[in-house]
Amino acid sequence: MIDASMKDFRPKSMEMWFYNFRYMDEIKGLENLNTEEVTTMRWMFGRSQNLMELDLTGFKTRLLQNTEGMFKGCECLGYIYCNEAWTATKSTDMFQDCTELIGAVKYDPNKTDIKMANPTTGYFTRKGSTGINRPTTVDEPTVKAIYGTDGSRRSHMEPGINILKMSDGTVRKVVK
Structure with a gap:
């Protein structure tokens, strides 16, 4: 800020x-x-x-x-x-x-x-x-970054909660 x-x-x-x-x-x-x-x-x-x-x-x-x-x-x-x-x-x-x-x-x-x-x-x-x-x-958003709930960046989705930053600027929470 x-x-x-x-x-x-x-x-x-x-x-x-x-x-x-x-x-x-x-x-x-x-x-x-x-x-x-x-x-x-x-x-x-x-x-x-x-x-x-x-x-x-x-x-x-x-x-x-x-x-x-x-x-x-x-x-x-x-x-x-x-x-x-x-x-x-x-x-x-x-x-x-x-x-x-x-x-x-x-x-x-x-x-x-x-x-x-x-x-x-x-x-x-x-x-x-x-x-x-x-x-x-018209493009479908793609995953730009994956994070765990502790804020650490991941290379792929892991079991549990994953936080995905999408190419359109949205954030998605996904359970695997």
């Missing part, structure tokens, strides 16, 4: 702020980050493989120059809410390995730079006042 007091903090770099937060599936309070003077978000969320969605609608990116690896390795990331197109001079592998990402278009491993950081032809999802925040898909 990012506290509201962060609104007064004006960093120039957010490089690696949430890097490798492997067990975190959400970040609350992103609207409290003041990004007006930020020039680099390099690896900001990189390798945070359990993140399911990010709401970046409040991000101001006018001065942004570097987004290299910003979301790289966020394997479960399905939605990045942002209504604006971004620009940056360095953006190599910005969306590398974000295989579940769906915005205006589905993820393409050959398109991983700043050109895809927009809600019209890229991986951002526009967040509006319609009440509909997520695009609908």
